[in-house]
Amino acid sequence: MSNAMDERGKALEDEYFRRKEREAIEKLRAKMSAEEQAKVAAASALQCPKCDGTLEGVVVEKVEIDVCNTCGGVWLDAGELEQLSKRETGGFLSRLWGSSGE
Numbered sequence: 001m002s003n004a005m006d007e008r009g010k011a012l013e014d015e016y017f018r019r020k021e022r023e024a025i026e027k028l029r030a031k032m033s034a035e036e037q038a039k040v041a042a043a044s045a046l047q048c049p050k051c052d053g054t055l056e057g058v059v060v061e062k063v064e065i066d067v068c069n070t071c072g073g074v075w076l077d078a079g080e081l082e083q084l085s086k087r088e089t090g091g092f093l094s095r096l097w098g099s100s101g102e
């Protein structure tokens with residue numbers, strides 16, 4: 001009988017610690033995700049290398065480029081210039097340069 005009581009006591013104790021552990025993990029998770037979110041926000045809001053403006057992602061010809069909201073500077077990631085210049089007539093850059101025929 002006393003054995004059964006002990007078992008029950010242990011089970012309750014285990015349950016108590018398991019719950020505490022879960023709470024600690026949940027708290028840790030919440031804290032980490034807040035930090036992760038801050039990191040993501042900081043990474044997506046790039047500062048213009050030329051002025052103190054913020055670079056905003058703008059999709060042109062299905063390519064996302066970064067445009068400064070202060071000086072209007074345009075920044076391309078590796079490969080993006082190639083993607084844009086590959087476009088034939090009516091492409092962003094061919095319009096800009098007025099290169100082909102029309």
Ligand SMILES: [Zn+2]
Nearest residue numbers: 048051068071
């Ligand atoms: Zn700028």
